[in-house]
Amino acid sequence: MLTVANTTKWLQLFTDQVNTNQDALNQYDTPIGDGDHGSNLARGTTAMMDSLNKADLKSVSDVWKTAAMAIISKVGGAAGPLYGTAFLEMAKASKDRPADDIAVQPLIDASLKGLLKRGGAVPGDKTMVDVWTDVDADLEKGPLTSDQVKTAVESTKPMEAKKGRASYLGKDSVGHLDPGSVSSGFFFESLIQEGEIQ
């Protein structure tokens, strides 16, 4: 179950992973994009932690809403509206739940719906939607594992991109991991690493 403390911790672990791997994320975005995914996201997650540390967080929903607003206003690339929308959907989905009964799966499910609507991508288009779709299904069956996250991220490699910058490359996008899927992998690895939520 999510609490203010463990949700904030999850986001802190995600921020740490994004910061540590900022260059690697830029590298993933170089052959099939514009090389800025790590920088974009790190700008957002850093601002997000600043906001979270300053805010008076009364509920899990407050945490996601505060996180979303920072991401939306600071990222400057596709990752902004996408992660921003995902987090806003988590804020909405957790809002009306009893404070001691907020499970992670329904939140991810709501986020995925938001992502599909925001970007217009479908599974198989080689976007972060692929990872969120797989994780959503995995979570329905039980606690998420690292292997499941890896498999989801790796699944984007053979795909041909149909959305986002990589789609302009057509078949040349095949054989590369999707950068947004790699960062989404960090997000879900952080959930597992937090250890208490699921």
Place this chain on the structure above:
Amino acid sequence: MSYGILVVSHVKEIADGVLKLIAQVAADVPITTAGGTDDDGIGTSVAKITSAVEHNEGDEILAFYDLGSAKMNLDMVMELSDKKIHLYNVALVEGAYTAAALLQAGQDLPTIEKQLQPLKIK
């Protein structure tokens, strides 16, 4: 009902350039732009788009954009804004130019949208 044009691009100079091009044929049409990120890097900014919508003197906005995140950020602003925003998935330069020239000529929205139809590329 008055209409204004909004140009959203990943690059400040592209937005400024489109403005320069279309303003020449549309002296009386309100045009505002949102180009680049908050620090004028390559990307799009919700803050810049919001401000360009608010500062546009048109009652309703005809919005034109270039790539990916521009549309997603425009969509987010549309959900939050009180102003009605019409978003066109057309070629940026040709679309904005068409709308500007026809608004200046006093054409109505259905006529403009009909002219924009063949310019749809995304």
